[in-house]
Amino acid sequence: MYLEKINSPADLKKLSLPEMTALAEEMREALFNRLTKIGGHFGPNFGMVEATIALHYVFNSPVDKFVFDVSHQSYAHKLLTGRKAGYLDDAHFAEDSGYTNPDESKHDFFNVGHTSTSIALAAGLAKGRDVLGGKENIIAVIGDGSLSGGEALEALSVAGSELNSNFIIVVNDNEIAIAENHGGIYKNLKELRKTNGKSSNNMFRAFGLDYIYEENGNDIGAMIALFEKVKDIDHPVVLHIHTLKGKGYAPAEKNKEAWHWTLPFDRATGKTTVNFGDGESYGAITPNWIMERAAKDRKFVVVTPAMPASVGLVPELRVKLGPQYLDVGIAEEAAVAVCAGIAKNGGNPLLVTNMTFLQRAYDQISQDVCINNLPVTMLMNYTSFDGLTDVTHLGIFGLAVFTNIPNLVVLAPTCAEEYLNMLNWSIEQKSHPVLILIPGNEVFHRSSCAEEKTFDALDTYKVEKKGEKVAVVALGDFYQKGEAVAAAIKSALGFEPTLINPRFASGVDKKLLEELKKDHVLVITLEDGITSGGFGEKIASFYGISNMKVKNYGLEKKFYDRYNPAGLLKELGMTTEQILADVKEILGK
Amino acid sequence: MYLEKINSPADLKKLSLPEMTALAEEMREALFNRLTKIGGHFGPNFGMVEATIALHYVFNSPVDKFVFDVSHQSYAHKLLTGRKAGYLDDAHFAEDSGYTNPDESKHDFFNVGHTSTSIALAAGLAKGRDVLGGKENIIAVIGDGSLSGGEALEALSVAGSELNSNFIIVVNDNEIAIAENHGGIYKNLKELRKTNGKSSNNMFRAFGLDYIYEENGNDIGAMIALFEKVKDIDHPVVLHIHTLKGKGYAPAEKNKEAWHWTLPFDRATGKTTVNFGDGESYGAITPNWIMERAAKDRKFVVVTPAMPASVGLVPELRVKLGPQYLDVGIAEEAAVAVCAGIAKNGGNPLLVTNMTFLQRAYDQISQDVCINNLPVTMLMNYTSFDGLTDVTHLGIFGLAVFTNIPNLVVLAPTCAEEYLNMLNWSIEQKSHPVLILIPGNEVFHRSSCAEEKTFDALDTYKVEKKGEKVAVVALGDFYQKGEAVAAAIKSALGFEPTLINPRFASGVDKKLLEELKKDHVLVITLEDGITSGGFGEKIASFYGISNMKVKNYGLEKKFYDRYNPAGLLKELGMTTEQILADVKEILGK
Incomplete structure (x- = not known):
């Protein structure tokens, strides 16, 4: 076993080519262990194992810096940078976010989950290096359809003219996006593959970039040779490598769209192990x-x-x-x-x-x-x-x-x-x-x-149940929560509150809110999102100079990460019981 | 005079080539009349006169549809589509928005002022046409650096593979963006110009598009021949035309950046006629x-x-x-x-x-x-x-x-x-x-x-003057308005209100707002923007269940267009007098 001994890229560099080939298979086994049990991005990661080994063999991370687009293809990188436990050991799965994450490792530079950002982020690293007089290699890795996103195309053009220093873009071409490819540039990638990179019709060169094609993207030796050729290069270059998405698992190699990302599955059958039941969705x-x-x-x-x-x-x-x-x-x-x-x-x-x-x-x-x-x-x-x-x-x-x-x-x-x-x-x-x-x-x-088939009367909220004293304005998929709160109020306080389904998240029903002033003292709003800038604040502002009290329930303006939804609601004081307690307190009961 | 007789493109189609050449000069005179007096986009429009005449000569607007990127180069189009009064007649300047605008003419399809949108918008027109079984020509015009924007590059790729029908992209290459060009794609345009479009290194072909180069973008005859060649074409094509930005005015031909857009100016000297005074800015x-x-x-x-x-x-x-x-x-x-x-x-x-x-x-x-x-x-x-x-x-x-x-x-x-x-x-x-x-x-x-050099204590508002009863929270460049309101309150109501400079538009100073509850009954917020989702609503929400009254002043959630700023403030009830009157009413005085 080689993988167990690799705690950082330095350990990888000691291996021979045959040893690295064996390591690649061990890494796929580690990926299987995690992905069969908790799911994640499959195809892109299985295809990038060899290239990632070669990247870490040739370059000197984290001095040399890798930026993986969307993080779709970063699992192999994680395995080699001290995070193998998140793949080998079920008890440690939760330690790995599934995306690159600087909080996990000094080998990651950005928390990335949206596509098409790697080239621009890496161009920034390169510009920062140049201003500070550094010499390290900066490498952006992009594939799986991310290249057609505006941010990526803009950045290709920037790199093609504004950077005159080391900058390496690895285009991992596995012939497919998430679903099938759409976009003229993918026709160009295909033409370049068919001509072994020799076609004079080349989008990267048209953007002002140097270009090298390598057909054997799943051959560690070929990848090492390629990366050694461009290490410390003094200008931007695109390395167009051809890899096999899902390599090493027949169902994934065959049905690339279905295996771009996967739920937990049975390795023998390829079928998901998640039981969705037969309820409506x-x-x-x-x-x-x-x-x-x-x-x-x-x-x-x-x-x-x-x-x-x-x-x-x-x-x-x-x-x-x-x-x-x-x-x-x-x-x-x-x-x-x-x-x-x-x-x-x-x-x-x-x-x-x-x-x-x-x-x-x-x-x-x-x-x-x-x-x-x-x-x-x-x-x-x-x-x-x-x-x-x-x-x-x-x-x-x-x-x-x-x-x-x-x-x-x-x-x-x-x-x-x-x-x-x-x-x-x-x-x-x-x-x-x-x-x-x-x-x-x-x-x-x-x-x-x-029966309500028209919504022409914009910003008209629907009173689902007319009551008194308290109005519960429960937006969208928080409506059922509103029903529960209304029922709890009725049961605990002995009066029927008004229950409102606003329907329109983007407007304030001024007429209705005005009418509520007659026989209500409190309006509570429930929304499935951050309150900051959202729905409820507009209602709070509307009632600003009246005697109506307003309490907005929703999430905080915060980048939550991998939370337990039910736990979060409780933490935010948004369970039915907690809201009822608030209502009692506000009403002085 | 030909221009005076042109009320629609139909009138243009009756002219001979020499007559259209004379018309071009009359159109430049009309542009001078407007731009010397009220300013606007100069260089792009002066460069596009001939090509626009040819577009309207060959195609059948508005059945055939033009989309001008940013509207930078749409003035000549406006002159030929019933809007010449906005250029010839000073009394009618205000009727023309300076941008394409469907409210002005059936020859305009979108109100456009941000860059890089024309190809995607026109691709949508083409897709709509195809689904409905139409046959008209769809023409996107783009230039002046807009091509490097992500939306434009995305759309080139979409057009290069997803449209298999008539679609014409006119790339008006006047060698410059707004300032000098930046981006690898502009190096490619240059290479294509130098080789008369023959270089095999061609970004448009790499995106999957057909391509024709025409050097004589300011020659009406050459432009007519070009457009006739592609009229009713059955697939997407890029027409790369070379024009002279600012053509017809020596200072603009010489200093293209300064003359991309201009303030009112003296034609003889090229100097602006606006007097900025010598105050600080x-x-x-x-x-x-x-x-x-x-x-x-x-x-x-x-x-x-x-x-x-x-x-x-x-x-x-x-x-x-x-x-x-x-x-x-x-x-x-x-x-x-x-x-x-x-x-x-x-x-x-x-x-x-x-x-x-x-x-x-x-x-x-x-x-x-x-x-x-x-x-x-x-x-x-x-x-x-x-x-x-x-x-x-x-x-x-x-x-x-x-x-x-x-x-x-x-x-x-x-x-x-x-x-x-x-x-x-x-x-x-x-x-x-x-x-x-x-x-x-x-x-x-x-x-x-x-002396306040640090802002490390996030979301701490600054109490500029401690007072009582009413707190005026005046954000950013509305601070001076807040000062005026505070002074008016003191003068009219005999007490000193609290004046707060929040500094942080993105946060709520909960501690300070909590303290205000002791001796204040009303908080008014002033912000230079729409209140919806903005600064003041966050404060209204904070005070929602307290006895504090809150009134948010700002603009409505609305697409205002070419308004008089002072008039708008009055309409919104935001003059000092109007706010004072509100305060009196809320306080019951």
């Missing part, structure tokens, strides 16, 4: 609605920045959608602007992705869509604190980011009926840009919502 | 500070996404900064990430641009800088409602966008002394990302601020 409701809509509305077009799985659009459904489906590749800005154009020319665009990734297109939403007030529908997944809990993937900032853009109608449904009615209304109306939050909780059904 | 204080800082701190690096003029960095100063200056070209995302990298490697980066453009890098600020808590200083110009008033260039959204990002310290200085102390503190500290708002009002001096 928005993950099933959503693609059903999309397919029905597309069939009856030829103007309907689904656009995604490489996140079809975000709404359950598996390959068969994408094929069925045909020209009504447009994956622009990882390119959130273009995705939003393309939707603006489709809407302007009479189409009915639906943009789908995860909330955290839509942040990348704040300006396009504001300028391209909302200033022009175009009827683009944006459907967001992972909008809840109870979803992805990695610090780089939190959906909790979306309300603060998107509810303060003029003209944008942000809708927060509380049940399946309301969700589907909002979708249909949004696609059919021609007056507003709309962002719809897919609820992060289980699927609820509320027959009272079924 | 932040526009002079800022570059002075930058140059001093750079001289004594070799780790200090100024990074800008092509907006050096935003902080007065004229060409001579940029040359003097040498390696301590990095213009990444129009590439806001890369600019922010590069700063993260510089900070991580020990440098002291200062990012400079206009607030409205920093919106493009929301995600990079959140993920690359703030999750990693890196000491990047971002210095923003045009942060005030009383600055740029075009709907696409408003600084009023910045507080809502940036004060809700965890870890980011947003500082709002109230005078020159505080401004400089904040800059020095921010560059010297290593614990926080910081965004500093350049005040939008005149330069004030307050000696009480001179």
Whole structure:
């Protein structure tokens, strides 16, 4: 066993080539141990084992600095930099974040989870080095479709003209993004692969960069030779290496999209070991609605920045959608602007992705869509604190980011009926840009919502139960929490509070709030996101000079990381019992 | 006179080539008439006259659809589409926004003022056309450095693989961005110009696009021939045309940067007719500070996404900064990430641009800088409602966008002394990302601020005058307004209110606000931006369940366009008199 003896890259450097080849297999076994049990990014990491060994053999980390894009392909790096326990030892899994993380190791420089950042971050390291007179190598690693993101393309252009010093970009070309590739640049990568890098049609050279192609990206010896050739190079160079995504596991080599990221699975069968039960899910409701809509509305077009799985659009459904489906590749800005154009020319665009990734297109939403007030529908997944809990993937900032853009109608449904009615209304109306939050909780059904098919009266909240003294304004997937709080108040305090489903996260129903003043003394707001800049603060401001008391419940403005959702709610004083206790105290009971 | 007879492109199509050549000169005279008197984008428009005539001669607008990037080069288009009065007739100048605007004409499809959007917007028009079965030509026009922006590069890649239908991209290459070009792709444009488009090193082909070069971009006949060649083409094509920026005015042809955009000027001398007086300005204080800082701190690096003029960095100063200056070209995302990298490697980066453009890098600020808590200083110009008033260039959204990002310290200085102390503190500290708002009002001096050189105690507001009953919390460049309100209250109501300079726009000073409860009944907040999601709402939320009354003053969540700043304040009830009247009413006096 070699891996057990490797506590830092220095230990790796003592090995011979055959020993390193054996090490590669041990590393794959370590990856299997972790990924079969807790899941994670599979394909990119299995493909990068040999190249990573060679990187650490040739370069001198952490003096020489690696930046791994999205961290998709950083597990092998972690194994070699003192973090093998997080893979070999089940008791230590939690110590490893699954992303590069400077808090874990001096060999990591950034906590990274969004795509397309490595070249620009590394260019900054290089510029910093140059200003300070340093001499180390700076290496950016990028692959898996990240190259088509604007930040990466901008940075290629910057590196191609503004850096005149050591800078190494490793383009890990495993022939695929997360799903299939989309974007002209991937056609160019293919052409370069086919010509062994010799085609004169070369995007990297066109950006002003030196370029070397290496076909044998899974050959440690070839990789060592390549990296030795460019070590201490005095100008920016792109190393285009061809690797096999998922190498070492037949199902992953065969079905690359399914194995980009995996849930815990059984190694023998390749089947997930997670039992989802057979309950309803928005993950099933959503693609059903999309397919029905597309069939009856030829103007309907689904656009995604490489996140079809975000709404359950598996390959068969994408094929069925045909020209009504447009994956622009990882390119959130273009995705939003393309939707603006489709809407302007009479189409009915639906943009789908995860909330955290839509942040990348704040300006396009504001300028391209909302200033022009175009009827683009944006459907967001992972909008809840109870979803992805990695610090780089939190959906909790979306309300603060998107509810303060003029003209944008942000809708927060509380049940399946309301969700589907909002979708249909949004696609059919021609007056507003709309962002719809897919609820992060289980699927609820509320027959009272079924008949409300229009949301033309913007910013009108729905009084679900008219009561007195206390009004509970419970937004979106926190509506059921609001119901529980209302029930607890009634039971403990003997009066029926008013329960409100605001529906519109982006506006204040001034008329209703004004009316509440008559027979209410306290309004509490519940929202699934940070309160700072979000929904409830707007209501607190509205009541600022009145006698109404307002308490906003939500998350703090904070980068939470890998938390326990239920525990966090308790810590924030947001359990039903804690909220009831607050209400009692405020009412002096 | 031909121009007078042209009310739509149909009138243009009746002209002969010699007549169109005469028309071009008349159009330049019309541009002179407007630009000498009210200023605007000069160089790009003077260079695009011939190409625009040819576009309208060959294509059938508005069935065929043009999208002009940033609208920098759309004036000639406006002259030919029924809006000549906005150029010929001084009384009608205000009817023309200076940007493309669908409210002005059916020949415009988007209100555009940020760069790099045209290709993606037009790709969306093309996709919409294809889904609806249309046949029209879709033409995107881009130039002046916009091509290096991520949204444009993403869209080139999308067009290069996902559109298999008519799509025409006109790259108007006038050899320069706003300032000099930065970015590897501009080296490629140059190589293509030098080889008459024949170099096999071609970024557009590398993105999967067809390509034609035309050297004579200012020759109407050559342009007509070019456009006729691609009219109704069945696939995407790039037309790379070489034009002369500022053509027809010697000073503009000579000094392209100075004449990209101009203030009103005297045609004979080329000198501006605006008298700035000789008072102090932040526009002079800022570059002075930058140059001093750079001289004594070799780790200090100024990074800008092509907006050096935003902080007065004229060409001579940029040359003097040498390696301590990095213009990444129009590439806001890369600019922010590069700063993260510089900070991580020990440098002291200062990012400079206009607030409205920093919106493009929301995600990079959140993920690359703030999750990693890196000491990047971002210095923003045009942060005030009383600055740029075009709907696409408003600084009023910045507080809502940036004060809700965890870890980011947003500082709002109230005078020159505080401004400089904040800059020095921010560059010297290593614990926080910081965004500093350049005040939008005149330069004030307050000696009480001179000695406060550290801002380590985050979110501590400064009590400028301790009083009673009413607290006026006046943020940043609204501090002087707060002083006036406080004075009016004292004079009218006979007591001294408390006057607070919060300094930190991104946090709540809970201790101080708690203390105010003892002897205050009303807190008013004043902020230079929309209140929705901004500063004051956080304070309203803090006091939600207390007896303290809170009134938030600021702008509405709205896309204001070309307003009169003083008039707007009055409309919003924000004059000193109106605020005093509110205070009286709330206090029941």
